[in-house]
Amino acid sequence: VPLLGGDVEVRFDRAAVAVDDATIGLLRDVCERVDVDDRSRLAAGRDWWPLTVGWALAGEVPARAGAVARPATTAEVAGVLAVCSDRRVPVTPSGGRSGVCGGAIPVFGGVALDLCGIDGIVAVDNDSLLVDVRAGTFGDRLESDLRAGHGLTLGHWPQSIALSTVGGWLACRSAGQYSSRYGKIEDMVVGLEVVLADGRVIHTGGTAPRAACGPDLTQVFVGSEGALGVITEARLRAWPAPAYQRGVAYGFATFADGLDACRRTMRRGATPAVLRLYDPTESSRNFDQPGCVLLAVDEGDPGLVDAGLRVLHQESRPAVRLADGLVERWLAERNDTSALEWAVRHGLVVDTIEVAARWSALGAIYGGAVGALEDLEGTVSASAHQSHAYPDGACLYFTFAGQTAAAEDYYRRAWDAVVAVTLAQGGALSHHHGVGLNRGRHLAGALGPAFGVLTAVKAALDPAGILNPGKLGLPSPFGDAPWP
Amino acid sequence: VPLLGGDVEVRFDRAAVAVDDATIGLLRDVCERVDVDDRSRLAAGRDWWPLTVGWALAGEVPARAGAVARPATTAEVAGVLAVCSDRRVPVTPSGGRSGVCGGAIPVFGGVALDLCGIDGIVAVDNDSLLVDVRAGTFGDRLESDLRAGHGLTLGHWPQSIALSTVGGWLACRSAGQYSSRYGKIEDMVVGLEVVLADGRVIHTGGTAPRAACGPDLTQVFVGSEGALGVITEARLRAWPAPAYQRGVAYGFATFADGLDACRRTMRRGATPAVLRLYDPTESSRNFDQPGCVLLAVDEGDPGLVDAGLRVLHQESRPAVRLADGLVERWLAERNDTSALEWAVRHGLVVDTIEVAARWSALGAIYGGAVGALEDLEGTVSASAHQSHAYPDGACLYFTFAGQTAAAEDYYRRAWDAVVAVTLAQGGALSHHHGVGLNRGRHLAGALGPAFGVLTAVKAALDPAGILNPGKLGLPSPFGDAPWP
Numbered sequence: 001v002p003l004l005g006g007d008v009e010v011r012f013d014r015a016a017v018a019v020d021d022a023t024i025g026l027l028r029d030v031c032e033r034v035d036v037d038d039r040s041r042l043a044a045g046r047d048w049w050p051l052t053v054g055w056a057l058a059g060e061v062p063a064r065a066g067a068v069a070r071p072a073t074t075a076e077v078a079g080v081l082a083v084c085s086d087r088r089v090p091v092t093p094s095g096g097r098s099g100v101c102g103g104a105i106p107v108f109g110g111v112a113l114d115l116c117g118i119d120g121i122v123a124v125d126n127d128s129l130l131v132d133v134r135a136g137t138f139g140d141r142l143e144s145d146l147r148a149g150h151g152l153t154l155g156h157w158p159q160s161i162a163l164s165t166v167g168g169w170l171a172c173r174s175a176g177q178y179s180s181r182y183g184k185i186e187d188m189v190v191g192l193e194v195v196l197a198d199g200r201v202i203h204t205g206g207t208a209p210r211a212a213c214g215p216d217l218t219q220v221f222v223g224s225e226g227a228l229g230v231i232t233e234a235r236l237r238a239w240p241a242p243a244y245q246r247g248v249a250y251g252f253a254t255f256a257d258g259l260d261a262c263r264r265t266m267r268r269g270a271t272p273a274v275l276r277l278y279d280p281t282e283s284s285r286n287f288d289q290p291g292c293v294l295l296a297v298d299e300g301d302p303g304l305v306d307a308g309l310r311v312l313h314q315e316s317r318p319a320v321r322l323a324d325g326l327v328e329r330w331l332a333e334r335n336d337t338s339a340l341e342w343a344v345r346h347g348l349v350v351d352t353i354e355v356a357a358r359w360s361a362l363g364a365i366y367g368g369a370v371g372a373l374e375d376l377e378g379t380v381s382a383s384a385h386q387s388h389a390y391p392d393g394a395c396l397y398f399t400f401a402g403q404t405a406a407a408e409d410y411y412r413r414a415w416d417a418v419v420a421v422t423l424a425q426g427g428a429l430s431h432h433h434g435v436g437l438n439r440g441r442h443l444a445g446a447l448g449p450a451f452g453v454l455t456a457v458k459a460a461l462d463p464a465g466i467l468n469p470g471k472l473g474l475p476s477p478f479g480d481a482p483w484p
Numbered sequence: 485v486p487l488l489g490g491d492v493e494v495r496f497d498r499a500a501v502a503v504d505d506a507t508i509g510l511l512r513d514v515c516e517r518v519d520v521d522d523r524s525r526l527a528a529g530r531d532w533w534p535l536t537v538g539w540a541l542a543g544e545v546p547a548r549a550g551a552v553a554r555p556a557t558t559a560e561v562a563g564v565l566a567v568c569s570d571r572r573v574p575v576t577p578s579g580g581r582s583g584v585c586g587g588a589i590p591v592f593g594g595v596a597l598d599l600c601g602i603d604g605i606v607a608v609d610n611d612s613l614l615v616d617v618r619a620g621t622f623g624d625r626l627e628s629d630l631r632a633g634h635g636l637t638l639g640h641w642p643q644s645i646a647l648s649t650v651g652g653w654l655a656c657r658s659a660g661q662y663s664s665r666y667g668k669i670e671d672m673v674v675g676l677e678v679v680l681a682d683g684r685v686i687h688t689g690g691t692a693p694r695a696a697c698g699p700d701l702t703q704v705f706v707g708s709e710g711a712l713g714v715i716t717e718a719r720l721r722a723w724p725a726p727a728y729q730r731g732v733a734y735g736f737a738t739f740a741d742g743l744d745a746c747r748r749t750m751r752r753g754a755t756p757a758v759l760r761l762y763d764p765t766e767s768s769r770n771f772d773q774p775g776c777v778l779l780a781v782d783e784g785d786p787g788l789v790d791a792g793l794r795v796l797h798q799e800s801r802p803a804v805r806l807a808d809g810l811v812e813r814w815l816a817e818r819n820d821t822s823a824l825e826w827a828v829r830h831g832l833v834v835d836t837i838e839v840a841a842r843w844s845a846l847g848a849i850y851g852g853a854v855g856a857l858e859d860l861e862g863t864v865s866a867s868a869h870q871s872h873a874y875p876d877g878a879c880l881y882f883t884f885a886g887q888t889a890a891a892e893d894y895y896r897r898a899w900d901a902v903v904a905v906t907l908a909q910g911g912a913l914s915h916h917h918g919v920g921l922n923r924g925r926h927l928a929g930a931l932g933p934a935f936g937v938l939t940a941v942k943a944a945l946d947p948a949g950i951l952n953p954g955k956l957g958l959p960s961p962f963g964d965a966p967w968p
Binding site: 129130184200202206208210215216221239268269270300301304311356357359360392430443449452453472 | 609611612613614656657658659663668670674680684685686687688690691692693694695696697698699700701703704705706707708709712721723724747751752753754784785787788790791792794795839840841842843844845872874875876877878879910911912913914915916917918919923927930931932933934936937938940941943944945956
């Protein structure tokens with residue numbers, strides 16, 4: 001990706017809010033590091049949304065921040081937000097900017113708030129399996145520090161683990177590959193430190209494994225994508241680093257058969273960390289196997305792991321057991337996205353769309369969405385796997401590729417098609433990539449009248465509307481979101 | 485309890501808001517059943533808070549509602565709230581009124597909103613283990629309908645199961661006795677139907693086992709105790725009714741030893757449904773045993789249950805295994821509160837206080853709270869058990885009894901003492917009984933600056949302040965909460 005001199009084209013700059021010198025001065029009074037050089041301002045306009053990657057290849061970035069604030073402490077974050085609230089300057093918080101929905105891109109200029117300098121483990125209570133960690137900590141560093149220093153694991157393995165931060169996970173409701181045992185990040189979080197739009201610092205939850213002290217305010221900010229407050233620290237549940245791990249693979253005749261085995265396994269109370277089922281297209285492409293490959297990995301206490309995998313084995317009949325090497329191959333290659341990148345570089349319009357639904361709706365969503373993608377003019381490939389299983393349903397993870405001159409139009413139609421099928425079957429718009437810019441146009445429709453609660457909470461907590469404007473489909477005082 | 489003619493004394497009536505005839509007329513236009521007789525109005529002022537029970541024995545009720553609305557549909561609830569918002573009339577929602585903190589007592593008069601007429605199962609998706617149930621459904625009816633009609637269980641067994649409703653559980657963050665396997669009600673809920681203060685009906689969540697579509701709005705209303713909206717229906721996770729159940733009992737030398745065995749068991753990933761540890765006072769009183777009795781019950785898939793109980797057995801060494809009859813006795817007597825009622829009738833000031841904290845704080849909270857209660861003049865008995873265990877901590881459930889002429893003063897000092905010890909150790913004010921009136925004075929202090937988020941959300945969702953005023957320690961346009 002050719003980056004990023006001062007003369008690239010800036011796609012959304014027509015909507016930019018300038019950050020004047022007086023504001024820069026005020027920001028520098030409260031935050032030691034505030035960058036205004038071109039390279040910083042342009043780099044803050046990038047993430048891993050396929051559209052921004054494609055634009056970058058064409059010498060274009062979505063938007064240019066007016067300044068990039070890089071706080072090293074919560075107090076500096078509070079200072080920056082107080083200044084920006086006061087002066088009505090948009091603030092776009094970011095972590096590793098590995099998001100794939102444009103959520104960390106400033107679309108109205110203003111201040112980009114880079115939280116990566118607020119990092120590291122603050123405290124570990126090993127008896128209680130709790131870790132306090134700063135929001136800008138990258139996932140791989142957290143996991144290695146927990147293991148080496150404390151014999152613990154978080155159990156959170158998003159594909160982006162080396163590119164993404166704790167704060168980004170929480171802001172966007174991240175899922176790791178081991179979620180059937182460890183849960184998603186919203187299941188792992190016990191409490192938060194959050195800076196509100198006006199600079200107030202609050203602490204939510206954090207006192208106990210469960211409480212009955214009013215609504216769980218932690219969950220107001222988990223998934224708020226920087227639009228309701230800025231997460232600066234989190235208390236997360238950890239687990240003993242497992243000494244025991246097993247993987248197994250099965251081959252099913254059909255995707256429906258495999259889904260049903262996953263469903264019955266979870267229904268009996270088993271919780272294998274990983275339970276992934278690939279459709280015929282992906283089984284063939286990824287594993288050179290006919291039919292549908294199911295991969296399972298579990299880890300932890302040997303007796304509990306073995307008991308759970310026995311349930312899976314019983315429920316997988318009459319599928320055939322496949323070689324364990326398939327699991328090893330997946331474990332080795334699971335974070336490699338080079339095939340996607342290759343496709344983008346070769347002019348294909350490629351993306352993944354993850355949605356979730358109850359078990360009884362998954363068959364119709366799978367068939368309907370793959371069919372709708374295949375019906376689109378330009379589609380080269382459409383496929384899916386079930387990536388995260390729960391007792392009541394699962395995540396379907398679609399991949400599509402198209403070849404067309406009208407790339408952005410095709411991209412939008414592909415998304416609209418999968419979203420329409422999912423919502424018609426009562427499913428959820430997103431399982432773990434969040435909303436950001438890309439799904440913003442769909443959120444009000446997906447939530448229905450409950451969207452009014454989100455807008456009311458937004459207005460109450462951020463009356464000036466400075467926090468990540470243009471995202472989550474929320475109204476913004478700076479205008480409508482430029483995409484779409 | 486002598487109930488409840490028109491001439492009993494009404495303790496909080498000095499603060500009552502009248503409901504005039506015009507308003508009664510408007511209410512009757514939108515809700516078929518609106519009662520204004522004395523018996524209904526007084527009965528709506530009762531719950532199971534020990535103070536109200538004591539007052540009733542003295543011929544006193546806390547407050548008198550102006551009218552009792554008994555809607556049979558969500559549309560009727562919406563109509564009642566729209567009228568009351570418009571006319572600035574307080575509304576106090578209630579289910580079974582089995583709460584023990586005064587949360588369902590109208591303290592400013594106005595309308596009591598009895599939701600028990602909105603009941604029954606709406607739909608069951610057995611493949612997805614999801615049940616849609618109306619908020620006024622009582623627990624025992626839901627459980628028996630699920631088992632008989634669908635072969636399912638909710639797994640939620642609060643002591644109040646025959647007296648409490650689904651909506652009450654959700655509003656107050658209820659826990660059942662089997663929570664270490666099935667979770668608390670906030671873990672079981674997938675989505676809600678809620679009527680907002682102005683009468684708008686919204687649906688939160690409900691689409692998928694997990695989602696990343698902004699904050700989980702369901703959790704804004706779970707625990708809101710009727711102050712942010714009125715829950716009229718819920719989608720809950722269920723499980724196959726178990727064919728296999730096992731119980732075991734162990735005897736530990738000390739409470740600390742027993743706590744540590746519970747902690748190590750959960751740490752290894754075992755999830756026995758029940759894991760209860762009694763201190764020496766309660767082990768002696770309830771089971772005629774020396775030392776500290778640990779009871780465990782699990783149910784579900786035999787292989788998983790046996791594997792989990794093996795972990796418990798290993799981690800309970802060197803405790804002695806006690807007779808299984810102790811478990812059977814507990815199962816038979818677990819919902820019997822006659823000893824408490826006997827004590828109240830005999831002039832003792834008796835209550836239970838449940839708090840929760842991380843494992844590393846539980847020892848200090850146990851010792852500090854029992855010591856503080858014993859130090860109070862008038863205390864006859866102070867004891868505790870660990871009632872709900874999680875990987876990161878547990879609930880401690882204190883019981884105190886005092887004999888004193890200054891009953892209410894003693895009662896308040898007992899609560900203040902346990903709360904002070906708990907908060908000083910970083911624990912949570914309540915695990916599953918909620919806040920209501922009794923804990924209202926402590927909530928702002930317990931939440932710290934995050935309380936400002938709760939008040940902001942309250943103001944945004946209920947600008948007229950009509951919903952359950954005087955509870956959760958929230959500011960109210962009708963004055964301060966009369967207790968304390």
